[in-house]
Amino acid sequence: MNYMGKKWIKEHKKEHYYKNAKRYGYRARSAYKLIQINRKFNIFKNVYSLLDLGCAPGSWLQISIDFISDNLKKTKKKIKPKILGIDLKKITPINGVDFLQMDIHDKSLQMKLNEFFDNKKIDLIISDCSIKKTGNKTLDQVSQIKICDRILEIAINLLKKNSFLILKCFEGSEVPKFLKSVKEKFHKVRKFIPEATRSRSNEIFLVCQSILP
Numbered sequence: 001m002n003y004m005g006k007k008w009i010k011e012h013k014k015e016h017y018y019k020n021a022k023r024y025g026y027r028a029r030s031a032y033k034l035i036q037i038n039r040k041f042n043i044f045k046n047v048y049s050l051l052d053l054g055c056a057p058g059s060w061l062q063i064s065i066d067f068i069s070d071n072l073k074k075t076k077k078k079i080k081p082k083i084l085g086i087d088l089k090k091i092t093p094i095n096g097v098d099f100l101q102m103d104i105h106d107k108s109l110q111m112k113l114n115e116f117f118d119n120k121k122i123d124l125i126i127s128d129c130s131i132k133k134t135g136n137k138t139l140d141q142v143s144q145i146k147i148c149d150r151i152l153e154i155a156i157n158l159l160k161k162n163s164f165l166i167l168k169c170f171e172g173s174e175v176p177k178f179l180k181s182v183k184e185k186f187h188k189v190r191k192f193i194p195e196a197t198r199s200r201s202n203e204i205f206l207v208c209q210s211i212l213p
């Protein structure tokens with residue numbers, strides 16, 4: 001297939017996810033990235049408590065509510081789910097979700113998380129958190145890794161032993177070093193690029209499973 005043909009297919013896919021997000025009331029096309037991550041890794045199994053870092057406008061939270069509601073229907077246990085989203089930007093409220101408008105680097109965050117989750121460890125942390133790109137790939141990658149380092153730190157303090165952490169990096173020379181530090185903390189770490197990720201993007205998701213003792 002020639003270049004124009006490939007380009008058409010990629011643009012068509014992008015359009016497809018955008019239209020579907022609008023049709024089903026998702027706030028962003030990225031909803032499909034989380035659906036595809038879950039389809040591959042089954043990350044929502046037995047999840048009732050969840051933290052979404054960098055959650056605005058909230059499509060990942062919308063998807064999370066759906067999966068957690070399904071889990072609640074399947075269990076006989078009486079569980080009150082705890083779902084928290086954090087972002088620099090405000091979001092329009094979502095039923096069943098709590099929200100904190102703050103920077104994930106803020107030192108008071110850990111205390112607020114402990115308070116919200118009643119000093120208990122949680123089932124899942126998801127993050128699509130990303131810096132505003134400047135166009136300078138090296139700089140952007142370094143800033144994104146700072147975010148990833150912080151997310152890793154939060155996860156180590158908050159996640160239950162066998163749980164998943166999902167986070168986003170931009171592929172580049174900084175990633176191998178970060179990947180090494182993640183592998184020192186988690187039993188299994190896999191790279192994943194959902195089909196819904198734009199073809200031009202260098203984003204990859206790390207699917208990290210089971211914190212090491």
Ligand SMILES: C[S@@+](CC[C@H](N)C(=O)[O-])C[C@H]1O[C@@H](n2cnc3c(N)ncnc32)[C@H](O)[C@@H]1O
Nearest residue numbers: 054056057058059060087088103104128129130
């Ligand atoms: C790609 S968007 C997330 C989209 C979201 N997953 C959804 O489906 O609606 C990335 C978000 O990360 C947030 N963000 C970036 N840096 C942050 C920081 N230091 N603290 C909190 N949020 C941050 C941005 O404000 C932005 O809303």
